[in-house]
Amino acid sequence: MNKPILIIDDEATIRESLSDIIEDEGFSTLTASTAEEGLELVETENVALVLLDIWLGDGMDGLTALKRIKDRLDIPVIMISGHGNIETAVQAIQDGAHDFIEKPLSYEKVILSVANGLRYARLEHENRLLRERSVEKAKLTGESVRIASLRRQIEMVAPTDAWVLITGEHGTGKELVAQAIHRLSTSADQPMIEVNCTAIPEELIESELFGHVKGSFTGAQSNKRGKFDLASGGILFLDEIGDMSLKTQAKILRILQEQKFERFGGSRTIKVNVRVLAATNKNLEEEIEKGNLRADLYYRLNVVPIHLPCLAERTEDIPELVAELMQRVKEKG
Incomplete structure (x- = not known):
C-alpha cells in the first residue's frame, strides 16, 4: 500500500x-x-x-x-x-x-x-x-555442519512473513542472524528497526515502542512515533525480549495479536503491519515457569525457532574465526 x-x-x-x-x-x-x-x-x-x-x-x-x-x-x-x-x-x-x-x-x-x-x-x-550496503556487513563465519544448517534455515525463513525467535548465548551472533534474515527478506528495501529491550529504562519503554503524544509526560514537548510505527511495512527486531517487564509484555502481546495500538497518552488507534524478529540469551521456557515471561507472548513469537550454537559446539570454525579477526585487526592498523 x-x-x-x-x-x-x-x-x-x-x-x-x-x-x-x-x-x-x-x-x-x-x-x-x-x-x-x-x-x-x-x-x-x-x-x-x-x-x-x-x-x-x-x-x-x-x-x-x-x-x-x-x-x-x-x-x-x-x-x-x-x-x-x-x-x-x-x-x-x-x-x-x-x-x-x-x-x-x-x-x-x-x-x-x-x-x-x-x-x-x-x-x-x-x-x-x-x-x-557498501559498508562491509558482518557475516556468519564458519563452514561447520552447524553453521551450514543455520544458513539454510535463514535462507528458508527469510523470504516468508514468518516471525522468528532467535536464541543463543551471549556472543553467538543473534543480531547477525536477524540482519541476514532482513537482507534476504521481501522488505530488504526498508530499514530494520532494532530495539534493545535491556537498554531502555522501564519508565520510557512504552514511549520508545509505541510513541507518545505531546504533553503526555514531563519532557514530551512534541508527538513522537514509536518503534512499532516506524517498522510498519518492514521488520522490527526485539533484542533480549526475555528482559521485558510483565506490564510491557502485555502491551506488546496486544500489538502482536491485533497489529494496532495507541500512543502513550493518546487515544487514537494506529494500525501497523510489522514482521517481528525476537532474540534472547535466556531459556524462555524456564522464564515462563519462574513467572517472568507470559506463555502467550512466547508462543506468539516462537513461530520459527532458530537456535545458535556456542563456539564449543563448533570448534572446527575456530581457525577461520581467528583468521578473520586477525584480518580486521590488520585493516584497522
Missing part, C-alpha cells in the same frame, strides 16, 4: 480538488486546513509527500511549517501559492521545498510535481540503502 500524500491548505475547495487529482492517480490522501493540524499528521502518519500552501489564514504560515517539517523528516514538500512571487519561491526552495506551484492549479503541473517528488524520495532512499 502506498504511503499517503498530505495536503495542507486552508481552502476546502483546494483540498478537495487536490485530493481528487491525486486519488485519480492511485494514491491515498490526508488533508489538513491548518499548519498545526498538518504538523500533527506529519508526526503521526507515515507520509510520503506534503503539498503545503504558503498562506494559511491566521495561524502558522506555510514557510514556518516547511521548516518544522524539514527539521523532523526528510520527505519532499511542494509549496502552493495563489500570490506567488520569485522571492517567496526562492525562499521556499532555500528552506528545503522540493518544488513550488501556483494557483490556479494545473492538473498536469500537480501530477508532474508530485511524481518528481516521489521519484526523488525513492532515489534518495535507494542511495541511502546502497551506502549502507
